[in-house]
Amino acid sequence: MSRHIAFYELRDALAQLGCPLCRLETRVAERYLDFLLWERVNDPDLRQNLRQARGFCREHAWMLVRPGASLGIAVMLHDVLQDVLQSLNDAVMQPSQEVRRPLERLRMTIAPAPPPAVAGIVAALEPQGEQICPACVQCRVMEEVYLDVLLDSLSEAGGLLEAYQSSDGLCLPHFRRAVQRVRTQRVLDALLHAQRTVWERLRYQLGEVIRKNDHRFHDEPWGEEADAWLRVIEALVGAAPTQPEVPGRVRGEDGYERTGR
Amino acid sequence: MGRTMSFYDLRDAMALPGCPVCRLKANAVRRHLDNLLWESVNDAGVRREIRNARGFCQQHAWQLVEGGSSLGVVIIMHDVMQHVLQLLETAAFQPPAPTLRQRARSALDPSRAAPANAELLAKLRPQAPCPVCVHAETTERVLISTLVQELLGEGGLLSPFRASEGLCLSHLRQALAQTPNAEVFDALVGVQREIWRRLTDQLAELIRKEDYRFRHEARGEERGASLRALAILSGPRIITSDAG
Numbered sequence: 001m002s003r004h005i006a007f008y009e010l011r012d013a014l015a016q017l018g019c020p021l022c023r024l025e026t027r028v029a030e031r032y033l034d035f036l037l038w039e040r041v042n043d044p045d046l047r048q049n050l051r052q053a054r055g056f057c058r059e060h061a062w063m064l065v066r067p068g069a070s071l072g073i074a075v076m077l078h079d080v081l082q083d084v085l086q087s088l089n090d091a092v093m094q095p096s097q098e099v100r101r102p103l104e105r106l107r108m109t110i111a112p113a114p115p116p117a118v119a120g121i122v123a124a125l126e127p128q129g130e131q132i133c134p135a136c137v138q139c140r141v142m143e144e145v146y147l148d149v150l151l152d153s154l155s156e157a158g159g160l161l162e163a164y165q166s167s168d169g170l171c172l173p174h175f176r177r178a179v180q181r182v183r184t185q186r187v188l189d190a191l192l193h194a195q196r197t198v199w200e201r202l203r204y205q206l207g208e209v210i211r212k213n214d215h216r217f218h219d220e221p222w223g224e225e226a227d228a229w230l231r232v233i234e235a236l237v238g239a240a241p242t243q244p245e246v247p248g249r250v251r252g253e254d255g256y257e258r259t260g261r
Numbered sequence: 262m263g264r265t266m267s268f269y270d271l272r273d274a275m276a277l278p279g280c281p282v283c284r285l286k287a288n289a290v291r292r293h294l295d296n297l298l299w300e301s302v303n304d305a306g307v308r309r310e311i312r313n314a315r316g317f318c319q320q321h322a323w324q325l326v327e328g329g330s331s332l333g334v335v336i337i338m339h340d341v342m343q344h345v346l347q348l349l350e351t352a353a354f355q356p357p358a359p360t361l362r363q364r365a366r367s368a369l370d371p372s373r374a375a376p377a378n379a380e381l382l383a384k385l386r387p388q389a390p391c392p393v394c395v396h397a398e399t400t401e402r403v404l405i406s407t408l409v410q411e412l413l414g415e416g417g418l419l420s421p422f423r424a425s426e427g428l429c430l431s432h433l434r435q436a437l438a439q440t441p442n443a444e445v446f447d448a449l450v451g452v453q454r455e456i457w458r459r460l461t462d463q464l465a466e467l468i469r470k471e472d473y474r475f476r477h478e479a480r481g482e483e484r485g486a487s488l489r490a491l492a493i494l495s496g497p498r499i500i501t502s503d504a505g
Contacts, residue, residue: 054430054494061495070487071471077490080462081457084430084494088454118437118446125434133436172315172345176385185354188378191450192352199346206339213332229330233323236316237347240323 006149007160014163018231019171021146023238028142029135033064037072045154051074051083052131058242060135104208106240147178154190161190168231169198171238206232267407271418275425279489282404282432283497289400293454294325302333308340310392332402345385356498378473378488406431409439412448419448427456431491457493 013184040046055061055077064073153159171180175195182188204224212220233239267285274281282344301307316322316338366375377381411418433453441447448472463483470478477493492498 055491061491061497064491065488069470073487073491074464074467077494078461078468080494081464081490085454085457085461088450088457091450099379112285122385122434122437123435125430149287172385173319176382179378179382179385182354182377183356188352188354192349196349198345198348199342203339203346206335206342209334209335210292210339213335222361223466226406229335229338230326232335232342235342236338237319237322242317 004149006146007153009149010146010153011160011163014167018168018176018226018234018239020150020167021174022141022234024146025143026141026239028139030065031058031061032135032138037064037066037069041075043073046134047076049078049131049134051080052128052134052202053083054125054127055137057133060133061102063135063169066085086127087121090123090124099134123125126228143177144181151178151182151187151191154194155184155186164194165197167198168202168235169195171234172236173238202228202232202235265407266410267404268411268418270480271404271408271411272421275418275421279426279497280429280432280493281425282401282408283429284493285404286297286397286401287497290324290393290397291446294321298325298333299333302336307392308337308388311337312341312344313387313389314344314391315387316386316391318394321391321393324393339488348381348384350379354378354438355380368453399431399434405436405439409441420454423452423455425456426455426489427493429496431496434435460486460489460493 009021009024013023036046045173050056056064150160150164154161154164169175171216179188182191205228207225208225209228210218212222212225270285271281274284277284297307311317317325325331355378356377357377360375408418408422412422413419427433433449437446437447440449463486466481466483467473467486469481470483
């Protein structure tokens with residue numbers, strides 16, 4: 001049976017630690033940002049998108065930082081900042097619309113919605129239209145492809161069900177998006193069963209960590225539950241956005257790997 | 262005139278690199294997480310909030326383990342995981358709502374297909390915001406309110422603000438939304454414009470010095486301008502302490 005390249009990428013990602021979708025999305029973003037920095041810095045469409053999006057989202061902005069990227073970043077952000085400055089140059093507050101009443105000022109502190117006098121200026125500084133970080137757009141497209149391939153393969157012979165069950169499974173945010181794309185009872189059953197297997201294992205391991213912190217069992221050797229405190233974070237919120245140096249993890253070839261497994 | 266603590270915090274943060282509100286917000290988050298781990302792990306109310314939020318947001322969840330392994334983290338997350346697993350116990354398939362409009366939309370653009378399993382999805386979604394985000398946003402509001410109220414006047418924040426790296430784009434928007442009058446507005450926008458113009462010039466200088474004709478020129482204050490621009494437009498890399 002012929003397979004989509006995404007199938008093999010998923011199969012490989014499932015054999016590694018952490019949520020396979022987070023891992024693949026990070027790779028998609030890394031490749032896209034590389035392509036952007038080395039090939040597209042002077043592309044007028046990209047620059048317009050970036051100006052309208054007011055730059056990159058926080059996660060992808062800091063992923064741009066890599067050796068030799070300084071000029072590319074400077075060129076793109078110089079452009080965005082100039083556009084933002086232009087909005088500030090045009091900004092004027094009408095004196096007649098000053099907020100003088102104490103109650104109004106109190107309301108602004110508690111729930112700061114921009115008053116009419118500055119609403120236009122605040123809106124001009126927001127991302128324009130529906131434009132969002134271009135790396136997020138790329139990741140969202142690929143995420144849908146990977147999720148559809150994963151769901152299709154769960155109920156077919158030679159699919160990814162077994163690999164899924166022995167992996168760390170999807171993180172909760174990706175699991176929610178997978179559930180949203182399920183189209184049959186059979187696939188949902190397979191997905192739920194696999195995810196429950198993964199999370200039951202993790203729950204047991206967390207219980208073991210708590211038990212072994214008890215003074216009565218403190219001398220028992222640590223097993224595969226040793227890094228469960230990190231895996232549960234990834235399981236509930238997804239991989240670390242800026243990949244901080246977390247004790248217990250060492251850098252692998254393509255990201256962060258954990259010791260202990 | 263009596264000043265609040267936030268005034269002095271802001272004044273001190275303005276002498277340090279980066280957006281002062283981002284820095285103080287990050288410090289507040291760090292303190293809140295420490296307090297959570299050392300004081301509130303077994304607080305039933307706190308645990309309910311965290312369960313309802315389905316844990317924390319991505320950023321704050323990872324900040325929770327920056328200090329290394331902690332029994333507190335495991336106890337909190339074990340609880341959330343148990344709750345999420347319970348939600349899966351009773352899950353049953355629910356097809357997408359079969360309205361004509363949604364069927365047409367799915368047929369035209371499969372990527373915008375109507376979501377299936379709406380009930381299960383609604384249960385799995387956070388039922389409350391990340392409790393650390395709530396705390397951080399409160400701190401942020403107080404700081405920005407102090408900034409706009411104390412910007413002008415004798416001994417106000419205008420002078421340290423002018424010497425600082427200014428606000429990031431997100432906090433400038435929030436500050437503008439709270440400006441009480443045109444004087445404060447003009448001062449805030451004027452100073453911010455000056456700071457960002459300086460940064461834009463530094464970026465231009467950085468670009469110029471990458472040209473082979475000027476490559477030999479020594480780097481000056483434009484060094485690191487790319488990173489400063491990233492922080493201004495997209496928010497800082499997570500700052501967890503006052504160092505640097």
